[in-house]
Amino acid sequence: MTTTQPRIAFLGTGLMGAPMCANLLKHGFTLTVWNRSPEKAQALAPLGATVTHSAAEAVSHADVVFTMLSNDEAVESMVLDPAILAAAHSGTVFIDSSSTRPATAKKLATALAEHQLQFVDCPVSGGVKGAQEGTLALMAGGPAALIESLAPVFSALGRLTHVGDHGAGQVAKLANQQIVAITIGAIAEAMTLVSRSGGSAAAFRDAIRGGFAESTILALHGERMINRHFEPGGPCKHQYKDLRNIQSQMALHHLQLPLTNAVTELFGELCEDGGAELDHSALLLQIERLNPKER
Amino acid sequence: MTTTQPRIAFLGTGLMGAPMCANLLKHGFTLTVWNRSPEKAQALAPLGATVTHSAAEAVSHADVVFTMLSNDEAVESMVLDPAILAAAHSGTVFIDSSSTRPATAKKLATALAEHQLQFVDCPVSGGVKGAQEGTLALMAGGPAALIESLAPVFSALGRLTHVGDHGAGQVAKLANQQIVAITIGAIAEAMTLVSRSGGSAAAFRDAIRGGFAESTILALHGERMINRHFEPGGPCKHQYKDLRNIQSQMALHHLQLPLTNAVTELFGELCEDGGAELDHSALLLQIERLNPKER
Numbered sequence: 001m002t003t004t005q006p007r008i009a010f011l012g013t014g015l016m017g018a019p020m021c022a023n024l025l026k027h028g029f030t031l032t033v034w035n036r037s038p039e040k041a042q043a044l045a046p047l048g049a050t051v052t053h054s055a056a057e058a059v060s061h062a063d064v065v066f067t068m069l070s071n072d073e074a075v076e077s078m079v080l081d082p083a084i085l086a087a088a089h090s091g092t093v094f095i096d097s098s099s100t101r102p103a104t105a106k107k108l109a110t111a112l113a114e115h116q117l118q119f120v121d122c123p124v125s126g127g128v129k130g131a132q133e134g135t136l137a138l139m140a141g142g143p144a145a146l147i148e149s150l151a152p153v154f155s156a157l158g159r160l161t162h163v164g165d166h167g168a169g170q171v172a173k174l175a176n177q178q179i180v181a182i183t184i185g186a187i188a189e190a191m192t193l194v195s196r197s198g199g200s201a202a203a204f205r206d207a208i209r210g211g212f213a214e215s216t217i218l219a220l221h222g223e224r225m226i227n228r229h230f231e232p233g234g235p236c237k238h239q240y241k242d243l244r245n246i247q248s249q250m251a252l253h254h255l256q257l258p259l260t261n262a263v264t265e266l267f268g269e270l271c272e273d274g275g276a277e278l279d280h281s282a283l284l285l286q287i288e289r290l291n292p293k294e295r
Numbered sequence: 296m297t298t299t300q301p302r303i304a305f306l307g308t309g310l311m312g313a314p315m316c317a318n319l320l321k322h323g324f325t326l327t328v329w330n331r332s333p334e335k336a337q338a339l340a341p342l343g344a345t346v347t348h349s350a351a352e353a354v355s356h357a358d359v360v361f362t363m364l365s366n367d368e369a370v371e372s373m374v375l376d377p378a379i380l381a382a383a384h385s386g387t388v389f390i391d392s393s394s395t396r397p398a399t400a401k402k403l404a405t406a407l408a409e410h411q412l413q414f415v416d417c418p419v420s421g422g423v424k425g426a427q428e429g430t431l432a433l434m435a436g437g438p439a440a441l442i443e444s445l446a447p448v449f450s451a452l453g454r455l456t457h458v459g460d461h462g463a464g465q466v467a468k469l470a471n472q473q474i475v476a477i478t479i480g481a482i483a484e485a486m487t488l489v490s491r492s493g494g495s496a497a498a499f500r501d502a503i504r505g506g507f508a509e510s511t512i513l514a515l516h517g518e519r520m521i522n523r524h525f526e527p528g529g530p531c532k533h534q535y536k537d538l539r540n541i542q543s544q545m546a547l548h549h550l551q552l553p554l555t556n557a558v559t560e561l562f563g564e565l566c567e568d569g570g571a572e573l574d575h576s577a578l579l580l581q582i583e584r585l586n587p588k589e590r
Contacts, residue, residue, distance in 0.1 A: 102492065125506045139502045141494070161502035164494030171492040172499045175485035179508040182484070182554065186477035189552040190470035193541065196548045197397065197466040199436070199459030204467045207434045207456035211420045213474040215510030246488065253491045256585045257484040258561060259477065262553040290551045 005029055006153065009062035011055050011078060012098075013041050016124070017068035019131040020097070020157055022047055026134075027156035034058040056087040064153060065094045072100040079108055090116040093146065095153075097138075099123045101245050102167035102174070103252070105141060109166040118146055121166060123173035126158065134158055139176075141169035174249060177242040178260055181280065183217040185263045188284040191225060192291060202226045221281035233279035240267040240276075300324055301448065304357035306350050306373060307393075308335050311419070312363035314426040315392070315452055317342055321429075322451035329353040351382035359448060360389045367395045374403055385411040388441065390448075392433075394418045396540050397462035397469070398547070400436060404461040413441055416461060418468035421453065429453055434471075436464035469544060472537040473555055476575065478512040480558045483579040486520060487586060497521045516576035528574035535562040535571075 005028065010021050013035040024031050025048045032050045034057070035041035041051045052058040055078060059065050065088065069075045075098050078084065088094075094112055096105065096119070105121035112119045120142040130136040136158030140147050147154075147162050154160040163172045190213075191201040205222050208214070224230065243264040250257060263283075270278075270286040278285070300323065305316050308330040319326050320343045327345045329352075330336035336346045347353040350373060354360050360383065364370050370393050373379065383389075389407055391400065391414070400416035407414045415437035425431040431453030435442050442449075442457050449455040458467045485508075486496040500517050503509070519525065538559040545552060558578075565573075565581040573580075 125503065137502055137506050139499075161498050163489070163498045163502060164492075168489070168492065168494035171489055171494050172502055175488045175499060176503045176506065176508045178485045178488060179481045179503070179513070182481035183478055183508070183510065185554045186474045186481070189477070189555050190473045192552065193470045193473060193544060193550065193555075194458070194463070194466055196550055197459075197463065197544060199463035199466050203456050203458045204434075204470060207432055207458060207467055208420065208471045208474070211432050211471065212511050212515075213471050213478070215478065215512070216507050217510070218474070220507075249488060249492060254586075255488065255491055257487065257582065258557040258585075259480045259554055260484050260488075262557045266553060287552065290553075291549075 006063035006150075007061055008032070008064045008066065008153065009034070009058040010066045010068070011035075011058060012068040013044060014068065015128055016097075016131050017066075018044065019128065020066070020068065020136075021049060023131075023134045023156050024153070025049060027152075029153070029156065032058040032061045054083070055081070056083040059084050059092070060087040060089075062088075063092060064150065065092060066097055067094065068097045070098070072104045074098070075100055076104060076108065080111055085115050085117070088115070088117055091118065093118040093120060093150065095120045095122050095150070097122050097124050099173055099242075100170055102170040102249055105167040105170045109142070119166065120147060120150070121169040122154075122160075123169055124158065125173065125176055130158060137161070139163050139169040139172040141166050141171070171249060174242060174246050177239065178246050180217060181239055181243060181263045181267065182259050183215055184221050184280055184283050185266060185287075187218055187222050188225065188287045191284065192287045196291060196293075221279075224279060224281040225284045230278040230282040230285070232277065233281070235277050236267055236271050236280050236282060237276040239280040240264075240271050243267055301358035301445075302356055303327070303359045303361065303448065304329070304353040305361045305363070306330075306353065307363040308339060309363065310423055311392075311426050312361075313339065314423065315361070315363065315431075316344060318426075318429045318451045319448070320344060322447075324448070324451070327353040327356045349378075350376070351378040354379050354387070355382040355384075357383075358387060359445065360387060361392055362389065363392045365393070367399045369393070370395055371399060371403065375406055380410050380412070383410070383412055386413065388413040388415060388445065390415045390417050390445070392417050392419050394468050395465055397465040397544055400462040400465045404437070413437075414461065415442060415445070416464040417449075418464055419453065420468065420471055425453060432456070434458050434464040434467040436461050436466070466544060469537060469541050472534065473541050475512060476534055476538060476558045476562065477554050478510055479516050479575055479578050480561060480582075482513055482517050483520065483582045486579065487582045491586060491588070516574075519574060519576040520579045525573040525577040525580070527572070528576070530572050531562055531566050531575050531577060532571040534575040535559075535566050538562055
């Protein structure tokens with residue numbers, strides 16, 4: 001540990017936040033943690049974290065403040081809380097690793113700037129496993145020089161890509177979900193074509209493995225479709241929430257994206273028809289529902 | 296070479312057929328070849344093939360007859376040519392490795408059965424490279440026992456999967472293309488969301504590599520989109536032909552597949568608007584055309 005390393009506060013030490021904190025500690029950072037349920041923060045004390053009773057107290061000790069919270073409202077009410085704004089010293093960088101709407105990231109950046117505070121939106125992909133192994137994909141939006149200066153912090157957590165200005169990190173996270181959703185739909189429709197034509201969807205999947213149609217989704221979610229194991233995983237309601245945020249972003253820029261529209265509608269119908277809690281690979285059920293078996 | 300190995304005739308020794316023949320010879324099969332342009336067949340003589348002047352003559356020496364021809368009409372007029380039907384001895388197995396409509400495969404199976412001849416539809420995936428290396432994905436439709444009995448023949452060419460009854464091999468090949476087309480569309484739409492929101496599509500693609508959105512298409516066609524290199528590769532006109540064959544198959548079974556419909560329309564418009572000869576990754580251009588830049 002060198003004296004030039006920033007002191008870090010981490011607000012929200014849940015499923016994702018806790019292993020991220022463990023990796024920051026492993027890399028020698030001075031870390032102060034806070035969580036709404038204090039026992040989750042307390043679990044990090046044996047690893048070297050200082051646990052505080054209030055978020056503002058954690059922020060007062062920090063040069064860099066991570067937030068990893070459940071949704072836009074939680075992030076906004078935390079970061080723009082007057083007690084937090086008062087506790088942060090000038091120049092502190094807030095890094096929001098939660099998944100939010102891009103507009104929320106822009107709003108936070110603007111509001112913090114008015115208090116001489118800095119902001120980076122940096123949602124992550126890779127799940128709990130990636131958080132534990134320090135192999136998260138970190139998608140950062142904000143000023144290039146600021147993000148570069150934080151390279152040692154990010155490298156404790158995974159692989160950083162600077163995607164663009166404030167909000168661009170959140171757009172990249174949404175666009176990632178957009179590809180996931182449409183690819184799930186592609187496989188569900190292809191399997192339905194095969195099975196309704198009298199072939200075996202399982203044999204079809206075996207046949208095409210490793211070719212041009214290969215994908216992580218064909219490997220993981222394709223297998224769930226074959227086995228009809230639809231326990232989440234990533235539930236349809238979260239996929240649908242992301243797709244609605246994508247629709248908001250499309251509306252903002254007047255974008256027409258026909259496949260995105262079609263898959264949003266399919267997930268919406270599936271959620272309405274009782275599929276909200278199923279894994280998003282259950283989109284197969286919605287495609288099958290559109291196509292009742294003959295006879 | 297054992298005496299129990301079937302004697303093989305191969306009709307159509309073009310880009311794909313010639314390396315498939317080379318692998319059959321390498322595995323010790325007795326091979327008779329014929330091609331419309333005789334010089335392409337002649338090139339196989341030094342490897343041990345017997346070259347005939349007529350397709351019927353090749354068939355008269357064979358227990359198994361491969362066809363690898365350009366389209367449905369070429370396959371049908373070849374296999375159902377009275378001279379071929381007369382030359383084939385009872386029980387000969389015709390294996391069509393061309394890509395055709397599933398209905399064509401069923402028609403050939405029925406017509407050949409009337410002459411005590413057998414049929415397997417067995418389109419391939421993996422391109423010239425797969426044909427050369429003997430690593431093609433072979434998708435077979437037809438009777439299980441017949442296909443199992445031909446395992447030594449298929450294993451000279453690649454990895455065989457028995458997908459279902461006659462036509463199911465061709466359905467699997469189409470369904471493979473269906474996934475490819477929709478995945479290309481997914482990436483084109485996601486890149487457009489990112490770039491029109493002010494982010495970098497190239498950085499976005501870097502950020503998501505190796506995650507849930509990873510695919511062969513993201514690796515290969517995603518790179519072409521970033522570099523805007525749209526020389527084929529697989530031209531849009533072929534992709535659109537496959538998608539129209541998929542639409543025929545959907546109509547036959549009254550299938551509603553919304554993403555397939557949307558991507559068929561997009562490729563149709565792209566082909567009409569001058570993109571027919573571009574690589575199918577050029578679907579990005581069609582998505583961009585739907586979304587002219589603001590200002």
